[in-house]
Amino acid sequence: MDHFLDKSHGRFGFSANETPALKISPGTGETIGFETSDEVYAQLHEFRDMEKLTVGINPVTGPVYVEGAQPGDALAVTIHEIRLKDRGWSVSLPGSGALQHVMGQEMFTRRVPIDDDGVHVTSRHTFAPSPMIGCIGTAPAEGSNSTIMPSTPQGGNMDLVQCRPGSTVYLPVMVEGAYLSIGDIHAIMAEGESSFVAIEAEGIAVVSVDVVKGMALRAPRVETADEWIFVGLGNPVQESITRGYEDMFAFLVDGHGWDRGDAYAVMSAVGHSQLGGPTGSADPDPLHPFSAVGAVTIHRLPKAVLASGD
Amino acid sequence: MDHFLDKSHGRFGFSANETPALKISPGTGETIGFETSDEVYAQLHEFRDMEKLTVGINPVTGPVYVEGAQPGDALAVTIHEIRLKDRGWSVSLPGSGALQHVMGQEMFTRRVPIDDDGVHVTSRHTFAPSPMIGCIGTAPAEGSNSTIMPSTPQGGNMDLVQCRPGSTVYLPVMVEGAYLSIGDIHAIMAEGESSFVAIEAEGIAVVSVDVVKGMALRAPRVETADEWIFVGLGNPVQESITRGYEDMFAFLVDGHGWDRGDAYAVMSAVGHSQLGGPTGSADPDPLHPFSAVGAVTIHRLPKAVLASGD
Known part of the structure; x- marks a missing residue:
């Protein structure tokens, strides 16, 4: 190195x-x-x-x-x-x-x-x-x-x-x-x-x-060999998911010119969402410093869906 | 049929x-x-x-x-x-x-x-x-x-x-x-x-x-060819995760006689946790009937870890 x-x-x-x-x-x-x-x-x-x-x-x-x-x-x-x-x-x-x-x-x-x-x-x-x-x-x-x-x-x-x-x-x-x-x-x-x-x-x-x-x-993003991964941060978990999924939608529609319906349907089929680490998205309760408030979520888009026609 | x-x-x-x-x-x-x-x-x-x-x-x-x-x-x-x-x-x-x-x-x-x-x-x-x-x-x-x-x-x-x-x-x-x-x-x-x-x-x-x-x-469980999957239900998401993970721990320690430390360490290494569907674990707000309260999580244990010595 x-x-x-x-x-x-x-x-x-x-x-x-x-x-x-x-x-x-x-x-x-x-x-x-x-x-x-x-x-x-x-x-x-x-x-x-x-x-x-x-x-x-x-x-x-x-x-x-x-x-x-x-x-x-x-x-x-x-x-x-x-x-x-x-x-x-x-x-x-x-x-x-x-x-x-x-x-x-x-x-x-x-x-x-x-x-x-x-x-x-x-x-x-x-x-x-x-x-x-x-x-x-x-x-x-x-x-x-x-x-x-x-x-x-x-x-x-x-x-x-x-x-x-x-x-x-x-x-x-x-x-x-x-x-x-x-x-x-x-x-x-x-x-x-x-x-x-x-x-x-x-x-x-x-x-x-x-x-x-x-x-x-507005949040970290990870690129692997096969996927784009959008990180969601928010409380409760549904807010975290919304933010990560909105970023994926913007990536397809604004970034790659996709039809909105196509983006919606493809994400519903293969835009996998998962939990990230357990560390939350807001300052923890001082009495419980290792207990998360909110959630870190990840939202995985296969790069293969980008391969055709955009 | x-x-x-x-x-x-x-x-x-x-x-x-x-x-x-x-x-x-x-x-x-x-x-x-x-x-x-x-x-x-x-x-x-x-x-x-x-x-x-x-x-x-x-x-x-x-x-x-x-x-x-x-x-x-x-x-x-x-x-x-x-x-x-x-x-x-x-x-x-x-x-x-x-x-x-x-x-x-x-x-x-x-x-x-x-x-x-x-x-x-x-x-x-x-x-x-x-x-x-x-x-x-x-x-x-x-x-x-x-x-x-x-x-x-x-x-x-x-x-x-x-x-x-x-x-x-x-x-x-x-x-x-x-x-x-x-x-x-x-x-x-x-x-x-x-x-x-x-x-x-x-x-x-x-x-x-x-x-x-x-x-x-206390919650559904799914067995696949390779895994046992424990469903967590709770609000907030951390409570859902806790319940699913507790069930996995009990399955190993009480059900299979594992050492508690072994169960803890193996789960930390390969007991994957993910989001389940978006339908939540508590009655939704009547004003927002399709917005989840709480989370459904899943906790995946590879069956292979059960293969040796228990």
């Missing part, structure tokens, strides 16, 4: 008030390695006590200043590779996620070995790695966005399995330079990540960056 | 107060064909005016009385085949679904031809049929459940693409005889069905029925 940011560049917010760890020119194809940290999980495993932690959850490595990126543009971050190390973690954080009622206040932690055979989640269950980036975003116009929740129009802890090698993540640019940060690599994650944690892992995400001038986005 | 119920048996509710259209013995392997109706869509297409409709949305054919089914049991409905006819419909109902803001008050309808080449959704987009049952359920202990919304513990308009040939749908039995009804066949549907309608079609669902004594369910 052409540039490497080690995990000492970890920060607990997305902000343009940080000093950039790196300045780059967009569109050169140069690759940047973002090393991420699993220290919080190692400490949870060692101490079994959130009170004893000396580090926070989900540091993001960066920020990277992208020359020429201006508000109103989009940053296009192409993920080339995610290198895992030799371990991951399964952890239950008391008060978080959909299994808190059955896992309770006990501090469950497990070191999950990763080797050439795969990810050893239990003594009987080894899965092929499916590494992805949990937390990716640009800086907001003011202040600092969380690396835990909520997810925001600038990204954040979206926990989308589609943020994996081969994908390009489009993020709105709100400040000059964009200030890209990346963290929270997962070795494998169930879609929707209902338990709030995946198989969390330290690793290196290798990406390249480009700027798309004048591509205004 | 061994029994056939034509669409004249369509009813606009799931209820044990209806006279059974058929009585069967469970577990014989005998097949029952449920013909469903697309008349409401044909009328919308003809009249382009909801005021002129003479029929309602989503009639369900039945009910079928299943001998020996008692409260506390589950009905297991195996879907063998879904036969489509020569047309489907794409329709936008004003005030419904995630695209009402862009489709507006215009009455969009389109006849979608179905032939050996597939489902002709637009003049340039033909998709392979992927027929499924939108609306399937048993009768509640009292009164009548809606065939539109909300989805209930006894089923209803869940709009799950997994209710397709090869699947078995498990539904709680609340009254002696269970009173099974089926309607709302879709020729193809985007997962999550965000626009509230799919490519709606008339057809015949061919199923067989068994009773599982003492299988108590």
Whole structure:
């Protein structure tokens, strides 16, 4: 890789008030390695006590200043590779996620070995790695966005399995330079990540960056080999779905000149909608900091529908 | 097929107060064909005016009385085949679904031809049929459940693409005889069905029925060739996810004797969670009868994880 940011560049917010760890020119194809940290999980495993932690959850490595990126543009971050190390973690954080009622206040932690055979989640269950980036975003116009929740129009802890090698993540640019940060690599994650944690892992995400001038986005967008994926943010979930689906409709009708009825009918047939990560779209209740308010949804459009006649 | 119920048996509710259209013995392997109706869509297409409709949305054919089914049991409905006819419909109902803001008050309808080449959704987009049952359920202990919304513990308009040939749908039995009804066949549907309608079609669902004594369910469950699928119902979406995920956890820990940590970690890795249909889990606001309150979610467990050592 052409540039490497080690995990000492970890920060607990997305902000343009940080000093950039790196300045780059967009569109050169140069690759940047973002090393991420699993220290919080190692400490949870060692101490079994959130009170004893000396580090926070989900540091993001960066920020990277992208020359020429201006508000109103989009940053296009192409993920080339995610290198895992030799371990991951399964952890239950008391008060978080959909299994808190059955896992309770006990501090469950497990070191999950990763080797050439795969990810050893239990003594009987080894899965092929499916590494992805949990937390990716640009800086907001003011202040600092969380690396835990909520997810925001600038990204954040979206926990989308589609943020994996081969994908390009489009993020709105709100400040000059964009200030890209990346963290929270997962070795494998169930879609929707209902338990709030995946198989969390330290690793290196290798990406390249480009700027798309004048591509205004109200939420992140992901391009995979086969699909365009529109992220919805809103509360309640129906509002989140509406926003993501409206963006898909505008992409077809305004962006590709489709007949409105054609867009409606094709989306009804093959415009799949799913849950994104469990991190919500509004600031959590301070008394329940790991319980989401609102929903992150994703809306998947097969590129094949674009192939004919537009 | 061994029994056939034509669409004249369509009813606009799931209820044990209806006279059974058929009585069967469970577990014989005998097949029952449920013909469903697309008349409401044909009328919308003809009249382009909801005021002129003479029929309602989503009639369900039945009910079928299943001998020996008692409260506390589950009905297991195996879907063998879904036969489509020569047309489907794409329709936008004003005030419904995630695209009402862009489709507006215009009455969009389109006849979608179905032939050996597939489902002709637009003049340039033909998709392979992927027929499924939108609306399937048993009768509640009292009164009548809606065939539109909300989805209930006894089923209803869940709009799950997994209710397709090869699947078995498990539904709680609340009254002696269970009173099974089926309607709302879709020729193809985007997962999550965000626009509230799919490519709606008339057809015949061919199923067989068994009773599982003492299988108590708090929500429907679907078994496919590869997965167990737990349905969550709740408001907000996080409550729906919690309930579905709790059921999956109980299935592994209580039902299969798994270690709790193993269940937690495996679910975090491969227990995918998604949106179900858009019909919600609570009675809709009377002023917005097609806007969901709460969410239907599904939680998918690969059967392969059960293969070793339990």
